[in-house]
Amino acid sequence: MHLQCVLKTACIRGVRAVPVEVEVVVSRGLPGMTIVGMPDAAVRESQERVRAAIRACGFTMPADKVVVNLAPSSLRKAGSGFDLPIAAAILAATGQVDAAKLREYLLVGELSLEGKVRPVPGTLSYACCAREQGLRLAVSYDAADGAPLSDVEQRGVRALGDLRRCDFAPLRFPAQDARSDAPDFGAIYGHEAAKRALQIVAAGDHGILLTGPPGSGKSMLASALPSILPPLDEEERIESARVHSVAGESVEGILSGVRPFRKVHHSTSMAGLVGGGSPVRPGEISLAHNGVLFLDELPEFSPAVLQALRQPMEQGRVVVTRADGSVELPSRFMLVAAANPCPCGHYGDPDIACRCTDLQVARYQGRVGGPLLDRIDLHVDVWRCDPASIIEGAHRTGATSEELRAGVREAREFASWRRDALGDARSRKTDDLLRCCRLDERSKSLLEAAARSMNMSGRGIARVLSVARTVADMAQSRDVGEEHLVEAVGFRVRRGS
Numbered sequence: 001m002h003l004q005c006v007l008k009t010a011c012i013r014g015v016r017a018v019p020v021e022v023e024v025v026v027s028r029g030l031p032g033m034t035i036v037g038m039p040d041a042a043v044r045e046s047q048e049r050v051r052a053a054i055r056a057c058g059f060t061m062p063a064d065k066v067v068v069n070l071a072p073s074s075l076r077k078a079g080s081g082f083d084l085p086i087a088a089a090i091l092a093a094t095g096q097v098d099a100a101k102l103r104e105y106l107l108v109g110e111l112s113l114e115g116k117v118r119p120v121p122g123t124l125s126y127a128c129c130a131r132e133q134g135l136r137l138a139v140s141y142d143a144a145d146g147a148p149l150s151d152v153e154q155r156g157v158r159a160l161g162d163l164r165r166c167d168f169a170p171l172r173f174p175a176q177d178a179r180s181d182a183p184d185f186g187a188i189y190g191h192e193a194a195k196r197a198l199q200i201v202a203a204g205d206h207g208i209l210l211t212g213p214p215g216s217g218k219s220m221l222a223s224a225l226p227s228i229l230p231p232l233d234e235e236e237r238i239e240s241a242r243v244h245s246v247a248g249e250s251v252e253g254i255l256s257g258v259r260p261f262r263k264v265h266h267s268t269s270m271a272g273l274v275g276g277g278s279p280v281r282p283g284e285i286s287l288a289h290n291g292v293l294f295l296d297e298l299p300e301f302s303p304a305v306l307q308a309l310r311q312p313m314e315q316g317r318v319v320v321t322r323a324d325g326s327v328e329l330p331s332r333f334m335l336v337a338a339a340n341p342c343p344c345g346h347y348g349d350p351d352i353a354c355r356c357t358d359l360q361v362a363r364y365q366g367r368v369g370g371p372l373l374d375r376i377d378l379h380v381d382v383w384r385c386d387p388a389s390i391i392e393g394a395h396r397t398g399a400t401s402e403e404l405r406a407g408v409r410e411a412r413e414f415a416s417w418r419r420d421a422l423g424d425a426r427s428r429k430t431d432d433l434l435r436c437c438r439l440d441e442r443s444k445s446l447l448e449a450a451a452r453s454m455n456m457s458g459r460g461i462a463r464v465l466s467v468a469r470t471v472a473d474m475a476q477s478r479d480v481g482e483e484h485l486v487e488a489v490g491f492r493v494r495r496g497s
Helices: 046-056 083-093 123-133 160-164 192-204 218-228 234-246 270-274 303-307 310-315 358-366 370-374 387-391 401-422 430-437 441-453 458-474 482-490
Strands: 002-013 016-027 032-036 065-071 105-107 136-140 154-157 208-211 261-264 292-295 317-322 325-330 334-339 378-381
Touching: 002 083, 002 123, 016 083, 016 123, 032 046, 046 083, 046 160, 065 083, 083 105, 083 160, 105 123, 123 136, 123 234, 154 160, 192 208, 192 218, 192 334, 192 378, 192 401, 192 458, 208 218, 218 261, 218 292, 218 334, 218 401, 234 325, 270 303, 303 370, 310 317, 370 458, 401 458, 430 458, 441 458, 441 482, 458 482
Parallel strands: 002 105, 032 065, 105 136, 136 154, 208 334, 208 378, 261 292, 292 334
Antiparallel strands: 002 016, 016 065, 317 325
């Protein structure tokens, strides 16, 4: 007796699902099951779950030698999502279910000992893989991290017994009606200069560092940024939702168009921030893809962890290398950082004297590192508001999120037209930026003088040009003028240091 069946499944690698074939051979020999193909501990443990689930659902476990091969053998297999395809392949090989129908599906799911199919992270990535393979997707009916995709049929399996008829119910998807819970800028009194800076950040996808004493409103300002960001478009929703799906986090808000906002604690490890582990798991910078990464108390982070941000900020992706290969993770985010100017927080404070020595201040500010600071486009000092403006704030309001959001929308619409007509200012190349900024001789002289006086690097000059182009877009100006350059240069000055 020699019975064989081959079914399709997939394995998560980074944020992508890589196709895997489950090959099962049932032949004469000592009873038992062997799984080969570089399985990890969770895959090897599936033997007992599969046996118990098959018997619990009224099927017969073959009393012969069962060999399961997960191909390609060079790819390390991890996770419990192989339970369902392994059980299905065994049942199909022994003729207990229809193999022809199951070959139409990409099967993923964990089995309980009673035969119920449990969800595993990465449903959206599995759906993308099924679409690429021209297959239908079959996962747990309770999966809550999927999304409707064109050209792929997604079905839910409640229990292993459903394989008898292969009549799976359509998969349910999360409701797409979530809204951002970010505070409104109108509730933040004063700080009009910081609001203007954050509007520029939102309009041009820039990075910003807010520096000021404790209680000055840095965290509140940063938390309000998502309230003026445009919603995710369809492609961005799928990109961001895939990352959150693989990480086992909710995708409801992402699929509703709400941009991710990740507030990271300073105790976070390098793997937690940029991604890592075995298998490789997305870090916070990938979970912030197409959204905002907020690092509060920036100097409190490990310097090594902060320096790991440099390459992702430049390239919009991070590559994690392991012995079995490299994994690429998306990481295009807006960096918003907040920092105290010194350990006690009052360096430069006009009202409270600083208790730190010059050496302590220099060490504290040096923890962030010049290369990272050079990559942050805007540097803004945030000071405490006058108590009277807070107490009487109910009678006075500054710029609201609705007003700022309208300016962001108009700037992005103008920038979209301008890219087609004049070039893309999102390029990191100075020549490309100069071409789309269209500086006149006076503006070039101004930029050169500022660069010399502030000892700007080539990257710093490019950052100034990029911010100036965004400021010009907000004014709906084809050319970058002196007033736009002056404002952009002003955001490179670190007054609190």
